[in-house]
Amino acid sequence: MDKSAHISAPKSQAAHSSTINSDKQTNTGRTSTNQNSTDQTITADQGSTDQSNAEANTNSDNRFDVIISGGGLSGALMALSLSALLDHQQAPLKIAIVEANPVLTDPSRSFDDRVLALSHGSAAYLDRVGAWQYLHEHAEPINNIHISDRGYYGKARLYAGQHHVDALGYVAEMSVIGAAFLKALATKNNITWFTPDSIEQIQWQATQVNVELNSGTKLTAALLLACDGANSPCREFANIKSTSSDYNQSALIVNVGTAIHHNNVAYERFTETGPYRHVAIVSSAKYA
Structure with a gap:
């Protein structure tokens, strides 16, 4: 996980409910590789969570301040807690949530009646x-x-x-x-959902972390937060050991x-x- 002293972010771009993050970036000196993604990248704007297919892009459209692995109670609350924070340019943090279940269309897969x-x-x-x-x-x-x-x-x-x-x-x-967490998140225009999707590969860099999703989408952020449960894939990618005991x-x-x-x-x-x-x-x- 990145240990930089602060989170440096590009200027926040307004997200619109009828569209999703597009591949419009032209970075001088870099080659942009677009891949068709069957995953749905959903951006919430003022209560709307419209969905459509997105193209994967490693340019700044898919650069975030924070990537949250897991969109259950822990991940959703973490996103809400961070959504009001500002970067050093006084822009809201750009946050991505990666969730394996189709939580926006079938929340019962993530939130049951317990x-x-x-x-x-x-x-x-x-x-x-x-x-x-x-x-x-x-x-x-x-x-x-x-x-x-x-x-x-x-x-x-x-x-x-x-x-x-x-x-x-x-x-x-x-x-x-x-349901309350999802409604609150839907009012934020700096939250982008990648769902249903999951992290397939993580590359740890000195000042950032590069993440490749199962759909082929590539994301980059200064910070990756593992909110993906007891059997955390992020923990395994980070080679963090764990022990468990059966209480019978x-x-x-x-x-x-x-x-x-x-x-x-x-x-x-x-x-x-x-x-x-x-x-x-x-x-x-x-x-x-």
């Missing part, structure tokens, strides 16, 4: 990056938390009112969190509907065989 609990601080951060406005109506607040340990007397009770906050946290399905344990995650309202109370119960947690989500007919 439930996530967001702390009060996490919700505040999502508000700062512009995602909470698309999420808050679909997130159930946690007003009270009951914590206990089976077989022991000690218990803990937490109440939002005592901490002077609207909620101690929020609960939402990954699918609605992902399993976790069961179930979404259920109840006849009695949950009253926005979350329960966490520790037992000899493992913890049990119950959190409330927004009522949905599919769990009735």
Whole structure:
């Protein structure tokens, strides 16, 4: 990964929803090689994510400040967090997201119905990056938390009112969190999607990293961020070793509907065989 002191970027170019990054560059002294790419390079502009086929180009059309490998929750949130930053020319950072799943046309491939609990601080951060406005109506607040340990007397009770906050946290399905991230990203004209596509090769240079995608598209950036999961291809390309251990344990995650309202109370119960947690989500007919 590049270790330069700062990110140097070409001037940001406006992206239009009805077009994608084109191969219009003419760099003196360089030979431009255009390859037909069957992948779809999607540029989001003011809520639009129109798609069309793009030609791969190693010139400045495919030069970015940051390439993010992975467009799931981690990669999408990273892109949102960086999108407001400016380079040394006071232009927004030019960011590429490479995602193997067709997340813009079939987000369920990346964001399923597993439930996530967001702390009060996490919700505040999502508000700062512009995602909470698309999420808050679909997130159930946690007003009270009951914590206990089976077989022991000690218990803990937490109440939002005592901490002077609207909620101690929020609960939402990954699918609605992902949808909120995609809507927020669609308002940014400095974000370019390469999806469905994946990184095939990485060349590490002194001041930049060169990336070739499975489609043949070639990208260049000052920084490559690996947000591509536990089995990260970028980690393998970088020869970063990892170790894993099998705990010989399993976790069961179930979404259920109840006849009695949950009253926005979350329960966490520790037992000899493992913890049990119950959190409330927004009522949905599919769990009735």
